[in-house]
Amino acid sequence: MAKRMIIGDIMMEGEGMEWRNWWEAILELVFPGGNLCPFCGQNEIQGQDGVICTTCLKGVLSLKDTIPTCPRCGHFYAAIDCTNCLEWDNSLRKVLGVVPYEGVYRELIHNLKYSGRQELSKPLGYLLGETVKKSGLLGKVHLIIPVPLHPSRHKERGYNQSEWLAREAARVLHLPLDGQSMIREHFTKPQTGLGRQERLKNMEGAFRLRDNSKVLGRNILLVDDIMTTGSTLLACAHTLAEGGAGKIYGVVWAAGGTKART
């Protein structure tokens, strides 16, 4: 799998999905039995879920036992008094992060987000779901909503990677998914290089509920790929709260880390 991924990425830079599928099929013939774990690239994937090896599954789910993590915003490498979520209001109750934004975890989400490797949403979404189960949040939420992309960004990219992740997480958690009610109305500047306050200001008012009937009185679990300060999730939470949603939580693939950025 590791060999296939590297070759695939070099050869398929900028190409469409059909080419990638075709290339994957050829590589499958050249490197048979490539059902290897995408995290370690070494162990065969086993079990009914078939998305990650048991060693890596254990490793990912026990990251919070060894890395200090903020119980409110999910930031890895957080100080005891986390400054990231200091100014969050109560509309966003809690965010869970699956992994820190570094190493293979960063590489995998980049492959999903920028190279359109949708198949990676299976292991990543599965781990989002398992993280929610482990946290005890599952019994508290009714509906999953992915962070929407602006329509022009969606058109340009061809997909919303957060929706891919949310779909898998919803499947694992047996919860309904709503990718329609909330839309991204304003095209925001890239957040990179902006400070905390600027990010909050940049994102506020970016989202709108076009229909609140599904979210009314429901507890929501927002899903996103990477969280830096949380300004995007916070803006979503404000929109949902104003629309009459119940308690709002979030789960993201990567939260903070040594080289955090969006």
Ligand SMILES: [Zn+2]
């Ligand atoms: Zn593995």
Ligand SMILES: [Zn+2]
């Ligand atoms: Zn925090």
